[in-house]
Amino acid sequence: MQTVETQLTSPSKGVVTLKEHVIEVISDSGEGAQRCGQSLGSIAARMGNGVWTVEIIPAEIQPPARSIEGASGNRVRIGSWRVANGGDETDLVVAFNEQVLLGRVRSGELRPDCQILLESMWGEHPDEAVAASYREVVEELKAAGYRLYEVPFEKECRHLTIDPRRGKNMFVLGVLCNLYSMNLDLAREQIRLAFRKKPDRVIQSNLDLLEAGHAWAEGNLDFQYRIPAVRATEPQIVVNGNAALALGVLASGMEVCAMYPITPATSASHYLSEVFPNVGGVVHQAEDEIAACAFAIGASYAGKCAITITSGPGFSLKQEGIGLAVMAEIPLVVVNVQRGGPSTGLPTKMEQGDLLTAIYGSHGDAPKVVMAASTIEECFHSVITARRIAETFNMVVVLLTDAALATSQQPFPRPAFDPAWLCPPVDQSAVPAGADPYDWDPETGMAPRFVPGQPGGMHTLTGLAHDRRSRVAYDPAANEEGLLHRSLKLAALQKTLKPPVLHGDPEGDLLVLGWGSTRGAIEEAVDRVRADGLRVSSANLTFLQPLQPGLGEMMKGFRKVMTIESNWSDRPSNSIINADNRRYSALAMMLRSRYLVDVDCWSEVKGQPLKPASVHRLLCDTVKSMAPAAAPRKARR
Amino acid sequence: MTIPAHEQLLQMYEEEHDLEHYQGCIPRWCTGCGDNAILTAVQKLCRSERLRPEKTVFVSGIGCSSRFPHYMKAYGFHGIHGRALPVAEGVRMVRPDLKVFVNTGDGDCCSIGAAHWIHAVRYNMDLTVMLHDNHVYGLTKKQASPTSPRGLKSNTTPRGSFLDALNPLSVTLGVQNVSFVAQAVDWIPELVYEVIRAAYHHKGFSFVRIIQRCPEWLPGLLDPWVKEPQKIRILQHEKGIRLSAGLASVYTNVMPHDPADIDEAREIASCVDPIPVGILYHNPTIPCYEDCFAGKPMRTPEMIQAGLEAEFDKFTVWPEGSERLAPV
Numbered sequence: 001m002q003t004v005e006t007q008l009t010s011p012s013k014g015v016v017t018l019k020e021h022v023i024e025v026i027s028d029s030g031e032g033a034q035r036c037g038q039s040l041g042s043i044a045a046r047m048g049n050g051v052w053t054v055e056i057i058p059a060e061i062q063p064p065a066r067s068i069e070g071a072s073g074n075r076v077r078i079g080s081w082r083v084a085n086g087g088d089e090t091d092l093v094v095a096f097n098e099q100v101l102l103g104r105v106r107s108g109e110l111r112p113d114c115q116i117l118l119e120s121m122w123g124e125h126p127d128e129a130v131a132a133s134y135r136e137v138v139e140e141l142k143a144a145g146y147r148l149y150e151v152p153f154e155k156e157c158r159h160l161t162i163d164p165r166r167g168k169n170m171f172v173l174g175v176l177c178n179l180y181s182m183n184l185d186l187a188r189e190q191i192r193l194a195f196r197k198k199p200d201r202v203i204q205s206n207l208d209l210l211e212a213g214h215a216w217a218e219g220n221l222d223f224q225y226r227i228p229a230v231r232a233t234e235p236q237i238v239v240n241g242n243a244a245l246a247l248g249v250l251a252s253g254m255e256v257c258a259m260y261p262i263t264p265a266t267s268a269s270h271y272l273s274e275v276f277p278n279v280g281g282v283v284h285q286a287e288d289e290i291a292a293c294a295f296a297i298g299a300s301y302a303g304k305c306a307i308t309i310t311s312g313p314g315f316s317l318k319q320e321g322i323g324l325a326v327m328a329e330i331p332l333v334v335v336n337v338q339r340g341g342p343s344t345g346l347p348t349k350m351e352q353g354d355l356l357t358a359i360y361g362s363h364g365d366a367p368k369v370v371m372a373a374s375t376i377e378e379c380f381h382s383v384i385t386a387r388r389i390a391e392t393f394n395m396v397v398v399l400l401t402d403a404a405l406a407t408s409q410q411p412f413p414r415p416a417f418d419p420a421w422l423c424p425p426v427d428q429s430a431v432p433a434g435a436d437p438y439d440w441d442p443e444t445g446m447a448p449r450f451v452p453g454q455p456g457g458m459h460t461l462t463g464l465a466h467d468r469r470s471r472v473a474y475d476p477a478a479n480e481e482g483l484l485h486r487s488l489k490l491a492a493l494q495k496t497l498k499p500p501v502l503h504g505d506p507e508g509d510l511l512v513l514g515w516g517s518t519r520g521a522i523e524e525a526v527d528r529v530r531a532d533g534l535r536v537s538s539a540n541l542t543f544l545q546p547l548q549p550g551l552g553e554m555m556k557g558f559r560k561v562m563t564i565e566s567n568w569s570d571r572p573s574n575s576i577i578n579a580d581n582r583r584y585s586a587l588a589m590m591l592r593s594r595y596l597v598d599v600d601c602w603s604e605v606k607g608q609p610l611k612p613a614s615v616h617r618l619l620c621d622t623v624k625s626m627a628p629a630a631a632p633r634k635a636r637r
Numbered sequence: 638m639t640i641p642a643h644e645q646l647l648q649m650y651e652e653e654h655d656l657e658h659y660q661g662c663i664p665r666w667c668t669g670c671g672d673n674a675i676l677t678a679v680q681k682l683c684r685s686e687r688l689r690p691e692k693t694v695f696v697s698g699i700g701c702s703s704r705f706p707h708y709m710k711a712y713g714f715h716g717i718h719g720r721a722l723p724v725a726e727g728v729r730m731v732r733p734d735l736k737v738f739v740n741t742g743d744g745d746c747c748s749i750g751a752a753h754w755i756h757a758v759r760y761n762m763d764l765t766v767m768l769h770d771n772h773v774y775g776l777t778k779k780q781a782s783p784t785s786p787r788g789l790k791s792n793t794t795p796r797g798s799f800l801d802a803l804n805p806l807s808v809t810l811g812v813q814n815v816s817f818v819a820q821a822v823d824w825i826p827e828l829v830y831e832v833i834r835a836a837y838h839h840k841g842f843s844f845v846r847i848i849q850r851c852p853e854w855l856p857g858l859l860d861p862w863v864k865e866p867q868k869i870r871i872l873q874h875e876k877g878i879r880l881s882a883g884l885a886s887v888y889t890n891v892m893p894h895d896p897a898d899i900d901e902a903r904e905i906a907s908c909v910d911p912i913p914v915g916i917l918y919h920n921p922t923i924p925c926y927e928d929c930f931a932g933k934p935m936r937t938p939e940m941i942q943a944g945l946e947a948e949f950d951k952f953t954v955w956p957e958g959s960e961r962l963a964p965v
Contacts, residue, residue, distance in 0.1 A: 046954045193951065236954045243952075250945050255936065256731060279944035280936040282730060287756035291723035294716070294753075298696070298727020301714060302735065306727065324717050414953055417942045452712040452728070452735055455691045460661065460706040460713025471662070472707065 015181060015224045019080055020050075022087045023180075025172060026073035026104060027096035028065045029058050032169030036094075037074020038409065039190050040176050044076070045238040045411045046186040048231030050083035051076065052520070053240075054609060055407035056104075057348040066130070068103035075109075078180065078227050083410065084375070085520030088613040090114055092179070094172050096153070097122055098137035105141065112145055117175070119168075120150035149221070151175075156216055160208050170206045174213020181226040184214060235414040241379040241405030242268035244412075245335060248383025249307055250279060251415070253422030254333070256306040258284040258295040263347040264403040265311040265337035289314035293321035293334070300330050301461070303426035303451040305391050307333040307383070311403075312341045312354055315361070322396050323362035324463045326486065329438070329449065331390035331397075333383065338402040338516075340607050349607030350404035352516050352566040355586035358398040359545045365483055367490045368396040370545035374519035377412035378542070379405055384421045391423065393489045394449050400544075402566075404517045404609040431457035436468040440481070445488030490546045497543055499550025504530060504537025509623055511558035512538040513551075513599075514565060515587055518610050522564055525615035534623050544587070552595050560626055562600040563588040564615060569603045652687050659683045659690060661710045671823030671849020672701060672769055676708055678830040679738070679767075682837060683711070693736045696725040698750060701776050702742035702769030719750030722757040722766070729762045730927050736837075739766040744774050747783040747803055758812040760926035761842045767833065768805055768844065771851040772858065779854040786858075806906035806917060809844050810899065816923040817843035818902065819916045823850060824863050825888075828914055831878040835916055841925055848912060862912055866890070872905065872915030 023040065027033035034055060041053035054075040063070035077087040089111040095101035096119050104110055122134035141148050157164035157171050170191065177187045188207055195203045239247065245268045249257055257276065259269045273283040286292035289310055296306035310318060315336045325332040340346025341353045358370045369389055373379045379401055386397040431450055437459040440447045450457030459470040465482060467473040503523050514522045519540040526538045537558070541548060555561045569585040570577045584592065588601035602618055604610060640648070659680045666672045683693065693711040697703035699718035706713025712735075716724050725739045746754050746768050757764070773791065774780040780793040783803040790797050809818050817839040821832040829847060836843035850859050862868045866887050871880060872894040880888065890911060894901055896919035905913045934940060 048954070048956075231956055232954075233956050235956060237949060237952045238954055239952045247945065247948055250941065250948065253936075253938075253941060256727070258727065275944065275948055277930075278947070279941045280934050282930050284726075284730065286723060287752055290720060291753050291756070294720040294723035295727040295730070297716075298714075298724035298729075299731045300727070301724070302694075302728040302732040304731040306731075320717055321720065328716075411954060414949055417945060419938050419942075422938055422941060450712075452694050452732065453691055458690050458711055458713075460695075460709075460715055462707070462713075462715040463717055464715070 013222055013224050015226050018225050018227050020078060020083070020087070021091045021180070021225065021227060022075065022077045022089065023176065024056070024073060024075045024090045024093040024104065024109070025169070025176075026056060026071050026093065026100045027169070028070055028100060029061065029063055029072040031072075031096050031165060033073035033096065035194065036169035036173045036176075037076050039173055039187075039194055041074070041076045041078075041409050042238050043177065043182050043187050043190050044078045044180070044227075045236065045409070046190065047183060048229035049227055050079040050081050051238070051409060051411060052083045052086050053077075053407075053409045054086040054404065057407070059348055066097050066099040068099055068106070071100035071103045073100070080228050080230055085524060085612060086404075086408070086609045088611050093117070094176070095119065096168065098134050101141075102137055105144075110146070114146055116141065116146050116148045117151050118148060119153050121152060121154045123150070156212065157209060160212055161205060167205065167209045170209035171213035171216070174210040174215075175217040175221070177210070178214045178217035179221065179224055181224060184211070232411070232413070236411035237414050238409055238411045239376065240267075240407050240409045241373070241376050241401055242337065242407070243271050244376050244379035245309065245383055245401065246272040246275070248380040250275065250281070251380070251417070251421050252384045252387040254307050254387055255280065255304045256282050256284065256296060256299040258286050258292040258299070258306060258308050259310065260286050260289045260292045260314060262289070262311045262314045264339055264406045265309050265314070265335070267406065268309050268335070268337070289317035290321060293318035297321055297325050297330055297332055300325070300332050301328075301452070303453070305331045305333065305387055305423055307335065307387070309335040309337070311337045311339050312345065313343070315354060315357065319362045322368065323364065323366045325396045326362065326366040326368055327463050328461045329394040329447065329486070330461075331394050333386045333390050333397050333399065335383070335399045335401065337406050338400060340605070346607045348403060350402045350517065350566060350609055351605055351607065352400075352402060352518070352586070353568070353605070354400065355515070355544060355567065356589070358400055359590070365487065367487050368398055368545065369393070369490070369493060369543070370398045370400065371543055372400040372516040372541070373405060374516055374540050374542070375412065376405065376408065376410040380412075380415065382542075387423065389493065393446060393493055395489055400516060402517050426453070427451055428453045430455040437461070437470040438466070438468045438482075438485075440468065440485035443488070444492035445485035446492060447485070494546035494549065497546070497548045499554070500539040500541055500548050502537055502539050502554065505535070506537070506554070507557040508535030508537050509559050509626060509629065510534075510536045510619065511555060511561045512536065512619070513541065513561065513563045513587060513591065514538065515541045515544055518564060518566055521610040521612045521615050524612040525619055528612065528616050529619045529623070532620075534619065536619055536623065541587070544590070547590070547594065551591070555595060555597050555599075559629065560600065560622070561591070561597055562602060562622065563591065564610070564618070565601065565603045566605055566610065567603055568605050569601045654684055654687065654690070656680055656684055659710050661706075661708045661713075664708045665704065666701060667853045669850065669852035670701070671771060671847065671851070672705065674823040674826050674829050674849070675740075675767060675769060675833075675847055676705065678826060678833050679709070681830055682834055685834075686837065688736055692734060693738070694725075694728055695738045695740060696721050696728065697740040698742070698745035699776070700742040700745045700774070701771070702740050703745060705740035705769075719745055719748070720753065721745065722750060722753040722764075725764050726757065726760060726762050729764060730930075733927070737764050739764055741766065741768055743768065743770045743772060743782045743784040743805070747805055747808075755808070755812055758809055758842055758844070759814045761814045761816050761923050762926050763840050763842070765833070765836050765843050766845065768846040769849055770805065770846050771849045771855070772802070773851050773854050775851055775854055791854075804906065804909070805846050807903065810903050810906050810918060814923050815844075815899075815918065816841035816920045817916075818906070818918040819843070819845045820848065820912070820914050821845065822848045822859075822862065822869065822912060822914055825869070825884070825914070827881060827884055828878070832915065835878055835919075839919060839921065841921070841923055868911045870908070870911040870913045872913055872917065874916070876919065877916045
C-alpha cells in the first residue's frame with residue numbers, strides 16, 4: 001500500500017465505531033461514481049442505517065475529463081439513526097483523479113482532516129504535465145492536513161476487466177463496503193438489482209470487482225469503521241425523490257402523465273415510463289412544455305385527472321395553460337422539481353426560487369393550491385393528496401419539490417396501499433335537467449363538473465369570463481361572480497387543513513419557519529441549539545397556498561420569527577439595503593403580508609442543500625444578537 | 638330476435654336528432670363570414686351521422702374560428718390561443734368513446750400553434766381538424782397572418798406584408814405520418830360538407846383546410862375565385878368525393894387525382910391558382926398514436942395495487958427476522 005500518511009497508529013485493524021460519516025465518491029462524468037455512491041447508500045439502508053444521498057452532477061453529459069467543473073459523483077451520509085439531510089463536511093472521499101478532488105476542496109466541502117483515497121495512476125502518467133499536476137495537488141493536500149492515501153484502483157482492476165475505467169466504480173464500492181463493515185451479501189443483492197436489465201455476464205463481472213475491492217481493502221488498508229444500525233421494525237422503501245413522485249403517480253390512480261424532458265425533473269418520467277404501462281398508465285412525451293400542460297388539461301377535462309411534471313423553465317412555459325385550468329375549473333396536478341433560476345440558471349442544482357411563481361404565476365387572479373414536499377416520503381404521499389384536492393375542488397394543485405429531493409435517497413416506511421388513494425371512475429350519469437355547469441356553492445365556491453359523455457351536460461367550457469351556464473359573459477357582475485367563487489375554494493380548502501406541527505416548544509425566543517427540502521437541515525440545527533439550551537423551535541409548512549391554520553397563534557409564542565429558505569433575500573449587511581428596499585425571501589414575504597408580523601429571513605442560494613452546521617451557526621448568532629429577553633413583562637407592569 | 642315496434646320507434650327517437658339538437662348559441666360571426674358555412678356543414682354532418690351530442694367534443698383555440706364550439710350543442714372546449722390540438726390529443730388519449738373535432742384558424746394553427754400542428758400530424762391521433770383559413774387575424778382586427786398574401790396591407794403591415802404566404806397543405810403533406818389532407822372553399826357548401834364528411838370517416842388525423850372569405854377585413858380578396866368557377870380545380874377520383882350533377886356542370890375544371898398518390902398530392906398542394914379542392918391525400922394505414930397504447934390492461938384497483946406493490950418490493954428493505962427478503 002502506498003500510504004502517504006496515516007494517523008491510525010494501531011497496527012492491527014481496530015474497528016472504530018462511529019455515529020455517522022459523510023462519504024463522497026467523485027470521478028469524471030461517465031466513470032460511474034454516481035452509481036457507486038448510490039449503491040453504497042442503498043446497501044447502508046439495507047443494513048438498516050439512516051441514509052441521505054446527494055448527487056454531485058456536472059451540467060454537461062461529457063464535460064472535459066480531469067477538470068474541476070466536471071466532478072460527478074455522490075455524497076452519502078450514513079448514520080445510526082434516521083438521517084434527514086446531507087449533513088456537513090465530508091469525512092472520507094474517494095476520488096478518481098486529483099482535479100475533481102480539487103473542485104471539492106476549493107468549494108470547502110471537505111472536513112479539514114478528511115480522509116482521501118486518491119487514484120494513484122496519474123502520478124505515473126506519460127504526459128509529464130498530468131503527472132506534475134497530480135504530484136502538485138498531492139503535496140498541496142498533504143500540506144493542508146488532509147489524510148491522503150494513494151490507491152492504485154485502476155491497476156488492481158486491470159486484473160479483472162479489460163476496461164477498468166468502467167469497472168472501477170464497483171471495485172471502489174467493494175473497498176467502501178470493507179471500510180464501513182457492510183454486509184457483503186447485501187452488497188451483492190444491490191448490484192444484482194442495480195444491473196437487473198443487464199446480461200448475467202455483466203452482473204458477474206461487477207460482482208467480481210466488488211469482491212476484489214473488498215479483499216484489497218481488507219489486505220491493504222489499516223483502518224475500518226462500523227456505523228451500528230438501529231434497524232427499523234417495519235419494512236422501508238429506499239428510493240430517491242423523483243422515483244417517489246413516480247410511485248405517487250401510480251398510487252394516485254392517475255392515468256396520464258404528460259411531460260417534456262427537463263433537468264432535474266425528467267428522471268421521474270423515466271421511471272414512470274418504465275412502470276406506468278404495467279397499470280395501464282400513459283407517459284406522453286409532448287412536443288414542448290406548453291403542449292404537455294395542454295395535453296394533461298385535455299385528459300383531465302375528459303374525466304381522467306392528469307399530471308404534468310416539469311422544472312423551472314418548463315413551469316414558466318406552462319403558466320398560460322395553468323391559468324386556463326384555473327379559469328375553467330379543470331383539475332390538474334403540476335409538479336415543479338425546482339432548480340436554480342432565473343432562466344436556464346443552475347439546471348442540476350437545488351433552489352427554492354419558484355414559490356411566488358407557483359402561487360401568483362399566470363396573469364390575472366388565478367388562485368391555485370401550492371404544496372411542498374419536504375422529504376422523500378412526502379414526495380410519494382403529496383402526489384396522492386394533490387390529485388385528491390385537484391379533483392375535489394376542481395383546482396390546479398402545484399406540488400413543489402427540488403433538485404435535492406429529486407436525486408436524494410432516504411428510507412421511509414413502506415406505505416400500506418389504500419383504495420381511497422385512487423380516482424373515482426369517470427361519472428357518465430345523466431345531468432339533472434336545468435343544472436348549470438358552474439353551479440357554484442355560495443359558501444365554498446365549489447361546483448360539480450360535467451364531463452363529456454354525460455347526457456344533458458353539454459356546454460362549452462371557456463377561458464373567457466363566463467357565467468354559471470358557461471356562457472361567455474363580459475358583464476361586471478358575472479366577472480366578479482367567477483372571481484369570487486374561484487377564490488372561495490381556497491378558503492374552503494384552508495378550513496380542512498391541519499395546523500403545522502411544531503418542532504420544539506410552543507414558546508421561546510426564536511421560531512424558524514421553512515418549507516420543502518431544507519426541513520432536514522433546519523430541524524437538525526434546531527435540535528443542536530436546543531441541546532445547547534437555546535429556546536428555538538421550528539415548523540415546516542406543507543401547504544403554502546392556502547397557508548395552514550394556526551400559524552398566527554404559533555408565531556405569538558416567540559420573540560422573533562424568521563424563515564430559512566433557499567431563495568434570494570437581500571442581506572441587511574449590504575450598505576444600500578434598508579427597510580425601504582430589502583427584498584425578503586418568498587415565504588417571509590407571504591407571512592409578513594398576511595400576519596403583519598415582522599418576520600425576518602435568512603437565505604443561502606448556492607445551489608447546494610443547506611448544511612445543518614451553517615444553520616446552527618446562524619441560529620446561535622441570531623439568538624445572541626437578540627436583546628436579552630425582557631424580565632417577565634407582567635412583573636414590569 | 639326482433640325488437641318490438643314500439644321499442645324500435647323509441648330507439649329511433651333517441652338516436653335521431655334534428656338540426657336544432659346540434660345548435661348552440663346564435664353565431665356572432667359577421668354576415669358573410671365563411672365560418673357560417675363550416676358550422677352549417679358540421680351540424681348537417683352530426684345529424685346525418687347521428688352523433689350523440691354528449692359524446693361529441695369540439696375543441697378550439699382562440700380567434701374567430703374558435704368561437705365555433707359555442708355555436709354547437711355538444712361538449713365544447715374553447716381554450717387558449719394555439720393550443721387546441723394538444724388539448725384535443727389529451728381528450729382523445731383517455732376517451733376512445735368520444736368523437737373529437739378541432740376548429741382552428743390560420744393564426745391559431747399556423748402561427749402561435751405551429752409546433753403543435755406539426756407534431757399533431759406526426760402523432761396521427763383520430764381527430765377531425767378544420768383549419769378555418771381566412772388569411773387574416775379577424776378577432777384582433779386585421780393583422781397579417783401566416784397565410785396572408787404578400788403585399789397585404791393590414792394594421793401591422795400598412796406598407797404591405799413582406800413575406801410570401803405559408804402553404805398549410807404543403808406543410809402538412811411534408812410531415813411524417815400525414816394520413817388525410819383535404820381542401821374546400823366556403824362558397825361551395827356542398828363541397829365543404831363532403832370534404833368534412835370524408836375527413837370524419839378517416840381514422841387518424843384528418844386535416845381539412847377551408848379557404849374562407851373575411852368580408853369584414855378582406856372584402857373582395859377571393860372574388861376572382863368566387864366569381865370564376867374555372868379557377869377552382871376539382872380533384873376527382875373514385876376514392877375521392879363526388880359532386881352533385883348541378884355543381885359538376887358549373888365546376889368543370891376537373892383533375893383526376895388518386896388520393897393515395899402523395900407525390901402528386903404535394904404537387905397539387907403547391908398550386909394556389911387555380912385552387913385545388915377535394916381530397917389531396919388519404920392513407921388509412923398510418924398507425925394512430927393512441928393505438929400504440931391500445932391493448933393496455935383495464936385499470937382496476939386490484940391491478941393498480943398489484944403494480945404498486947411489485948414496485949415497492951423492488952425497493953424494500955425488510956426488517957431483521959422478516960420472512961420476506963428483498964427480491965433479487
